[in-house]
Amino acid sequence: MKQSKIFILLLFLFLIQGTVMPLLPFSDAWGKVQPVSEFVFVALILTSFFGSLSLSLRYALIFGFLTDIVYSSILGVYAFCFGVTVYLVHALSKWVNLNAVMTVLLVSLGICMVQAEIYLIYSMIGIAKQQIEFFFQYHLLPTIGLNALFTLLLYYPYKRLLEKIADAIEK
Amino acid sequence: MPSFFSNKKLIILLTSLIILIALISYSLRQGNRSTWTEQFVQDVIGGFQYVVSVPARYAAGFFQNVNDIERAYQENKKLKENLANYASVEQENRDLAAQNKELKALIGMKNDPALSDYKKYSATLIGRSYDQWNQLITIDKGKVNGIKNGMPVITSGKRLIGSVTKAGNFTSKVSLISDDQNTNQISAMILPKKGAPIFGMIEGYDQSKGVLTFAKIPIKAKVSKGQVVTTSGLSGKYTKGLVVGTITQVTTDQYGLTKTALIKPAADLNHLNYVLVLDRQAQESGGGGKGD
Numbered sequence: 065m066k067q068s069k070i071f072i073l074l075l076f077l078f079l080i081q082g083t084v085m086p087l088l089p090f091s092d093a094w095g096k097v098q099p100v101s102e103f104v105f106v107a108l109i110l111t112s113f114f115g116s117l118s119l120s121l122r123y124a125l126i127f128g129f130l131t132d133i134v135y136s137s138i139l140g141v142y143a144f145c146f147g148v149t150v151y152l153v154h155a156l157s158k159w160v161n162l163n164a165v166m167t168v169l170l171v172s173l174g175i176c177m178v179q180a181e182i183y184l185i186y187s188m189i190g191i192a193k194q195q196i197e198f199f200f201q202y203h204l205l206p207t208i209g210l211n212a213l214f215t216l217l218l219y220y221p222y223k224r225l226l227e228k229i230a231d232a233i234e235k
Numbered sequence: 236m237p238s239f240f241s242n243k244k245l246i247i248l249l250t251s252l253i254i255l256i257a258l259i260s261y262s263l264r265q266g267n268r269s270t271w272t273e274q275f276v277q278d279v280i281g282g283f284q285y286v287v288s289v290p291a292r293y294a295a296g297f298f299q300n301v302n303d304i305e306r307a308y309q310e311n312k313k314l315k316e317n318l319a320n321y322a323s324v325e326q327e328n329r330d331l332a333a334q335n336k337e338l339k340a341l342i343g344m345k346n347d348p349a350l351s352d353y354k355k356y357s358a359t360l361i362g363r364s365y366d367q368w369n370q371l372i373t374i375d376k377g378k379v380n381g382i383k384n385g386m387p388v389i390t391s392g393k394r395l396i397g398s399v400t401k402a403g404n405f406t407s408k409v410s411l412i413s414d415d416q417n418t419n420q421i422s423a424m425i426l427p428k429k430g431a432p433i434f435g436m437i438e439g440y441d442q443s444k445g446v447l448t449f450a451k452i453p454i455k456a457k458v459s460k461g462q463v464v465t466t467s468g469l470s471g472k473y474t475k476g477l478v479v480g481t482i483t484q485v486t487t488d489q490y491g492l493t494k495t496a497l498i499k500p501a502a503d504l505n506h507l508n509y510v511l512v513l514d515r516q517a518q519e520s521g522g523g524g525k526g527d
Contacts (some may be wrong), residue, residue: 075283082362082373083288086505087295098367133276135364137371137400137410140258142252152490182368189259192368193415198443203367 077103099206112154114226145181171215243253274403282407284362324333354514370414377405394502424467452494474515
């Protein structure tokens, strides 16, 4: 029952990404930059760090497919990239001491990986036709910045929420 | 030391890769059709999106207003200049409309679908793809409201923004003209002041410059900067006379056989709130919309 809190939070972030974030005038302020808000993905990684991996992977598949259906025209890409990246970042996190700074760094790495994977797959099937320099400069860097900022905001409240409902997750 | 991939995990990874490729090829082949599961999920999420987007639009509208106040002075100056021509243009327009009507009646060309008026459905934007790869927006009208796949979507002033690609029951997805999957189907034209219209195809969008590519223009055609490009109505998908944009640059293509022009889209694709969906199959002329 307590797990539903996580689901509701993820769904809320998922909706925010598609409705509120495109309204923010990034393109007016800085010209060509394309920051992509991957808030659901940030929350998924934090869940795998402080909650449990299996729960996080399950939600990664669910919300990956939701993204594919609602915000894109090709099925499966987001579900696959989310699942693989959450698993890899979680594997990396076992080797480091998880404090706030390290978490932000790992999340940024995860964002970097997931963006690159999606860019790669979309380029292969001919949807993304962006120069790689343009991708790095105007797409990847602002995206990492935006999501790192969001990670800092979410880190303490979300960690506390996960610790509070930790018993429910383990069962 | 934990290894990244044990045998079992490698098998899972490979299986999911196969599933991914199968899904991708399935959805590429599927095109505009969508299964009932997709439509159901799209409609359910659409309901939630609607709830979230209403207060968000209010807030955004406020900031937009503040921006508009800043711009108002310069716009006012520009508009005053345009206003001087307005009276004469309107008179001319009225004359031409009357003339057109008479001539049409003369040759008995009433129910030609290419020339008849169209039906308009107004819709509100409730969601948008947040990654830059997919240029899709979700609108709050669907099959129950009469929306069908392939209908052109415009914003005020008959400026083309895209077409409906996946109509659900209560919401539909619109693929913008900046989406590369959509653009290769727009047949467009330029109406020069003198002479016959110049036809070409709109073939893609350059994200780094924010311009559309207008290709396959005959090499002898006189194309210049500042000319307005509209849809030609030849492809059957888009109604005639929707404004696509203005030409910013003209070059010859790599073989020197045709000309290529870059077009700045007329509609501001980053700030869309209310859109109009056109149904070109309107039967009776006289009813429906008469432009803006």
